[in-house]
Amino acid sequence: MKILTAAQTREADAYTIQEEGIPSVDLMERAAKAFTGWFENKFQPSEEVFIFCGPGNNGGDGLAVARLLHQRHYRVQVYIVGDTAKASADFKTNLERLPEDVKPQEVKEEQDIPELPLCACVIDALFGTGLTRPVTGLYEEVVEQLNNSGACIIAVDMPSGLYTDSQTPEGSTIIKADYTVTFQLPKLALFLPQHEEHVGEWHLVPIGLSERYIAGVKTDICYTTRQDVQHLLKHRKKFSHKGLYGHALLLGGGYGKMGAAVLAAKSCLRSGVGLLTIHAPAAGYTVLQTAVPEAMTLTDPNRRHLSELPEETEKFNVIGVGPGIGTAPPTKTAIGQLLATATQPLVIDADAINIIAGSERLKEQIPENRVIFTPHPKEFERLAGKTANDYERLQRLREFCHTHQCYITLKGSHTAIGTPNGNIFFNTTGNPGMATGGTGDVLTGIITALVAQQYNLEEACLLGVYVHGLAGDMALRTVGAISMTATDLIDHLPKAFLCLQQPMP
Numbered sequence: 001m002k003i004l005t006a007a008q009t010r011e012a013d014a015y016t017i018q019e020e021g022i023p024s025v026d027l028m029e030r031a032a033k034a035f036t037g038w039f040e041n042k043f044q045p046s047e048e049v050f051i052f053c054g055p056g057n058n059g060g061d062g063l064a065v066a067r068l069l070h071q072r073h074y075r076v077q078v079y080i081v082g083d084t085a086k087a088s089a090d091f092k093t094n095l096e097r098l099p100e101d102v103k104p105q106e107v108k109e110e111q112d113i114p115e116l117p118l119c120a121c122v123i124d125a126l127f128g129t130g131l132t133r134p135v136t137g138l139y140e141e142v143v144e145q146l147n148n149s150g151a152c153i154i155a156v157d158m159p160s161g162l163y164t165d166s167q168t169p170e171g172s173t174i175i176k177a178d179y180t181v182t183f184q185l186p187k188l189a190l191f192l193p194q195h196e197e198h199v200g201e202w203h204l205v206p207i208g209l210s211e212r213y214i215a216g217v218k219t220d221i222c223y224t225t226r227q228d229v230q231h232l233l234k235h236r237k238k239f240s241h242k243g244l245y246g247h248a249l250l251l252g253g254g255y256g257k258m259g260a261a262v263l264a265a266k267s268c269l270r271s272g273v274g275l276l277t278i279h280a281p282a283a284g285y286t287v288l289q290t291a292v293p294e295a296m297t298l299t300d301p302n303r304r305h306l307s308e309l310p311e312e313t314e315k316f317n318v319i320g321v322g323p324g325i326g327t328a329p330p331t332k333t334a335i336g337q338l339l340a341t342a343t344q345p346l347v348i349d350a351d352a353i354n355i356i357a358g359s360e361r362l363k364e365q366i367p368e369n370r371v372i373f374t375p376h377p378k379e380f381e382r383l384a385g386k387t388a389n390d391y392e393r394l395q396r397l398r399e400f401c402h403t404h405q406c407y408i409t410l411k412g413s414h415t416a417i418g419t420p421n422g423n424i425f426f427n428t429t430g431n432p433g434m435a436t437g438g439t440g441d442v443l444t445g446i447i448t449a450l451v452a453q454q455y456n457l458e459e460a461c462l463l464g465v466y467v468h469g470l471a472g473d474m475a476l477r478t479v480g481a482i483s484m485t486a487t488d489l490i491d492h493l494p495k496a497f498l499c500l501q502q503p504m505p
């Protein structure tokens with residue numbers, strides 16, 4: 001699914017109005033109904049609701065929501081902040097439509113800002129996608145007071161003060177919402193970790209924007225949903241045999257870190273690989289043969305570290321490398337040898353990334369269109385350099401993938417997948433329970449298995465990251481976020497793949 005800029009959202013709005021031949025105020029009504037539907041599911045009519053409206057269409061939405069909530073027996077208090085002379089036409093229409101017993105109060109100066117009761121429920125409809133500069137003056141005062149009030153804040157479309165698709169200037173005052181209910185498509189700002197305290201939990205509500213416009217608009221940033229990945233899943237033929245599903249080689253493990261190789265191997269097997277061979281330091285032999293009996297194990301001459309590649313590496317369809325390997329000098333040599341000689345796709349994780357990050361010579365040797373890196377943010381920083389904020393980091397992701405013609409799954413709450421042609425895809429599955437050791441090794445195993453099965457590298461990244469998060473979401477329901485371990489993800493992989501094989505609900 002596409003992520004649109006603020007300008008494209010406005011275009012979608014105008015296109016829909018023209019295509020359907022409806023007045024813009026009707027689209028506002030749809031938006032307000034969609035928001036109200038979400039709100040009613042979350043909050044009881046016994047709640048007193050304080051709605052703060054700005055001068056634009058976001059404020060207009062707030063006024064329409066006030067009317068709809070009033071009709072549904074919520075007690076609403078409406079505050080109009082700033083000068084209504086500048087208000088948009090649809091704002092004015094909705095102001096007129098307010099029932100008599102909802103008397104909006106004007107906030108024209110600081111002393112007009114109301115004291116809110118403890119634990120108030122506030123709807124923030126000050127600014128949405130039309131914000132053009134940081135909030136200052138009276139608006140800033142209102143935002144600060146709301147943030148300090150301890151209220152539960154629900155932002156309409158965007159938290160007021162937050163730029164939709166570019167860096168909000170340093171030091172700006174921004175609403176700290178508990179929930180952001182955004183219209184039709186999520187905005188870029190909602191995916192970025194630096195905005196967590198402003199966005200809270202975000203939810204999408206459809207408002208029927210033109211499908212034709214959305215299908216035709218050009219964007220290089222998308223987010224992946226079940227619909228996007230489900231159709232990628234390949235079905236197995238009746239007369240199939242293990243040779244059809246690829247033979248993967250996993251280079252992993254080190255003394256004291258054999259578990260990382262075990263996790264990657266188990267998840268690789270649970271993700272459909274035909275055959276798996278693990279090449280590990282000699283100390284890992286018994287561990288691996290016992291823990292992963294389905295895999296074949298080759299041993300490195302070095303007991304503690306990976307020091308060389310196995311023979312006949314060309315027979316493998318894919319090589320996954322990194323989990324648990326460390327950065328000892330013999331391992332660095334082996335990674336250099338791998339980049340120089342391997343002819344198949346490589347899935348490169350953990351210390352294999354760190355080793356490449358530490359050597360300009362190795363970076364230059366990254367083979368084009370054959371590598372997937374799976375870094376966490378620190379590893380990405382080592383590989384691609386420090387950045388000042390999340391927007392710069394996305395730009396760096398794009399540039400690195402383009403320069404090296406590689407794929408990167410930059411792990412995080414919304415893992416960002418960069419591709420050689422400059423596209424970025426945000427994942428939408430997963431949860432904070434997955435922030436625990438070993439879950440990255442599981443992702444490496446999954447993606448390696450998918451590449452072995454002839455998914456192209458982009459498909460393997462999109463599907464692998466999605467199913468990894470889906471297994472995490474399923475584990476959340478059975479073991480919870482606190483107790484979740486990487487092994488729980490592997491245990492839930494079968495359910496996650498099964499779920500993707502079912503028709504969409």
Ligand SMILES: NC(=O)C1=CN([C@@H]2O[C@H](COP(=O)(O)OP(=O)(O)OC[C@H]3O[C@@H](n4cnc5c(N)ncnc54)[C@H](OP(=O)(O)O)[C@@H]3O)[C@@H](O)[C@H]2O)[C@H](O)CC1
Nearest residue numbers: 013028056057058127128129130131132133134135157183
């Ligand atoms: N397609 C959709 O998704 C729909 C969205 N809807 C809602 O509309 C808003 C966007 O409305 P818009 O009127 O474009 O913008 P805003 O309401 O966010 O704000 C614009 C007004 O605010 C002024 N402004 C902007 N920045 C500041 C600031 N920092 N301080 C003070 N005033 C500011 C701006 O005035 P200018 O001075 O810049 O000219 C405007 O007056 C979207 O978010 C949804 O909530 C529709 O309801 C349905 C379709």
Ligand SMILES: [K+]
Nearest residue numbers: 124127156158
């Ligand atoms: K808002």
